[in-house]
Amino acid sequence: MRMIRPEIVRCQFHGKTFYVDRTNGVTPVSLKCHPVNGERRLCVDEDGSEDCFFLFVTDRCNLACPFCFETEKSGFSESAEPWYSVEQLVEFFRDTSVKKAQIWFFGGEPLLGDDWIVSCIEGLESAGINCSYTIATNLTLLKESMRAYSRNRAIRYLVNLDACLCVPSAGKYLDDVLDNVSRLSRDGIEVMGMSVWSPNCKVSIHQMMEAFVSRGMRYFDVNIAHCFKYSEEDVREFAAQLETFADWYISNILGHDLRYAWVQPFSKYIRSLLFPEEPLHQVACGAGKQLAAIATDGTLYPCQVLVGREGCSSGSVLQKRWDRPYEGINDDTVPACAACDLKYSCKGRCVANNVIMEGSACEPEASRCQMEHVVFACSAYIVGELQNHPVELAVLRKAFSYGRGAEVSAH
Numbered sequence: 001m002r003m004i005r006p007e008i009v010r011c012q013f014h015g016k017t018f019y020v021d022r023t024n025g026v027t028p029v030s031l032k033c034h035p036v037n038g039e040r041r042l043c044v045d046e047d048g049s050e051d052c053f054f055l056f057v058t059d060r061c062n063l064a065c066p067f068c069f070e071t072e073k074s075g076f077s078e079s080a081e082p083w084y085s086v087e088q089l090v091e092f093f094r095d096t097s098v099k100k101a102q103i104w105f106f107g108g109e110p111l112l113g114d115d116w117i118v119s120c121i122e123g124l125e126s127a128g129i130n131c132s133y134t135i136a137t138n139l140t141l142l143k144e145s146m147r148a149y150s151r152n153r154a155i156r157y158l159v160n161l162d163a164c165l166c167v168p169s170a171g172k173y174l175d176d177v178l179d180n181v182s183r184l185s186r187d188g189i190e191v192m193g194m195s196v197w198s199p200n201c202k203v204s205i206h207q208m209m210e211a212f213v214s215r216g217m218r219y220f221d222v223n224i225a226h227c228f229k230y231s232e233e234d235v236r237e238f239a240a241q242l243e244t245f246a247d248w249y250i251s252n253i254l255g256h257d258l259r260y261a262w263v264q265p266f267s268k269y270i271r272s273l274l275f276p277e278e279p280l281h282q283v284a285c286g287a288g289k290q291l292a293a294i295a296t297d298g299t300l301y302p303c304q305v306l307v308g309r310e311g312c313s314s315g316s317v318l319q320k321r322w323d324r325p326y327e328g329i330n331d332d333t334v335p336a337c338a339a340c341d342l343k344y345s346c347k348g349r350c351v352a353n354n355v356i357m358e359g360s361a362c363e364p365e366a367s368r369c370q371m372e373h374v375v376f377a378c379s380a381y382i383v384g385e386l387q388n389h390p391v392e393l394a395v396l397r398k399a400f401s402y403g404r405g406a407e408v409s410a411h
Contacts, residue, residue: 003039006280007341011377014243020380022345024276041279042344052102052286054293054304055089055120057081057113063138065162065201079296081113084317086123088298093129095320100130104158106293106304111141118149134158136194140173142180147187156190158221161208162201178215185216193217197241198225199234205241205263206248213259221264224375226305226353230367238371242378250385253392258399267400269379272345274397280344287351288314288326288361302326305352312355326351326361334362336369346372 009020023038059079061068093101103124105117117135124131134156150157159181164174184191193212195203209220230238252260261267272278283289288302292314300315300322301307315322329351331337331344340346350368357365386393 002042004042004280004344005039006344009341009345009376009380011373011380013239013374013377013381014246016381018380018384020273022273022276022280040276043279043281050100050102050290051098052104052291054104054106054291054307055082056107056294056296056304056307057105057110057116058108059296060112061107061109061138062112062140063109065160065196081116082294082296082298084298086120088317089120089294090123090127090129092317092320092322093124094127096322098129101132103131103133104304105133105135107136109138109141110135111137111139111143111146114141114143114146117146121153121155132156134192136160138164138173139177139180142184147180147183147189150184150189151187154189156192157184158192158194159212159217160194160196161212162194162196162203178211181212181215181217190219191217193220194223195220196223196225197238198228199230201225202237202241205245206260209260209263218259219262219264220260222266224368224371226350227356228367229357229365230371235367235370235374239374239378242374246378246382246385249382253386253396254389256392256395258395261396261399265375266379266382269345269376270383270396271400273380273383274393274400282330282332282344284346284349285326285351288329289324292322303352305350306355309356329361334364336364340369342373342376345376 006022009022011018011020023040058081093099103120105120107113110117121131121133133153135150136158137160139157139159149155159177161174161177164177181191181193191212193209195205195208197203197205205222212220228234249260249263249266252258272280286303287306291303293301293304293307294317295301295307298317299307299313300317301309301312302314302325306312314325331340331346331349334349337343337346337349349364351361353365353368354361354363357368383393386396
């Protein structure tokens with residue numbers, strides 16, 4: 001840890017211009033030349049962070065989402081299941097000293113290979129490798145047997161509802177997906193919702209959240225789609241939607257409804273602004289560091305977005321090799337990040353997007369940076385508006401201190 005004086009961030013959002021000091025609890029302030037009020041700790045050490053692996057269960061999918069980053073890949077094998085065995089995966093983990101990891105079952109649609117998922121979990125448990133498990137799915141193919149297994153193994157689900165809203169042929173699945181969310185939630189299984197905002201899929205964030213939360217979901221993630229250059233019109237449209245989202249979010253908090261409080265990436269920024277005693281972070285994206293994706297042929301890539309892309313491999317299960325090509329990349333070593341006023345706060349530092357759009361992990365794509373500034377401004381605006389309501393702001397701070405999904409009384 002070391003102490004820093006982060007830059008004041010100038011924000012324009014919802015017709016207002018304000019300046020954010022990240023050292024004193026944030027406080028959007030109206031003074032044009034507001035000085036930094038203090039120092040803040042900076043976490044610069046990645047040691048101790050948990051390894052994370054995205055296992056591609058299959059390359060196949062029962063849907064065809066227009067925003068999916070896999071649609072343009074040329075190196076996909078279209079394999080129905082992994083070519084390597086669970087025993088070979090266990091040997092790879094042992095030889096690369098992986099003793100504890102987050103495992104994300106990915107694809108394609110991983111529930112097309114639910115038998116392999118079960119075999120993988122059983123094999124890792126038998127080998128004594130301590131793992132947590134998440135299935136990233138469109139949730140259209142959930143079987144009762146997999147639901148029961150998930151309950152017994154505390155498997156989490158990350159569910160994307162965009163497909164049912166943006167893909168005409170998938171709309172028929174919407175009620176089934178929401179019913180599956182309800183069933184999993186009733187079983188005590190953690191279900192996280194995800195929405196991907198892209199020029200091809202501009203869904204209403206808060207309306208989607210209401211659909212999920214009504215079925216028992218407590219946590220939501222809004223992703224800005226990879227592999228797009230966003231036009232000025234896209235950025236303006238995104239900002240306009242976030243203005244509506246911010247008003248909706250604030251009205252829920254003022255109504256003492258905390259069910260919608262945890263929305264990433266906004267909640268990461270909101271938490272950072274509410275807790276200046278917590279450190280900022282030099283590194284956000286773990287790709288090519290403590291994170292890797294394993295394709296169905298056993299090839300490793302720095303992250304799931306880069307799977308199948310030529311020149312991006314970083315190891316092999318069969319060769320028992322795991323390279324970490326992006327170690328050392330952080331806000332201080334990327335020139336554009338080092339000069340940015342969101343330095344040490346930005347949650348949009350996506351190495352894969354840089355590689356795909358600019359050809360280098362150290363070259364951020366400018367329009368993606370614009371989108372992330374809008375997300376930060378929205379988050380700061382929410383905190384600033386709630387400062388006029390200290391009781392509700394204190395309740396929100398309490399909820400964030402307990403962690404996502406916690407039940408907190410607003411009275």
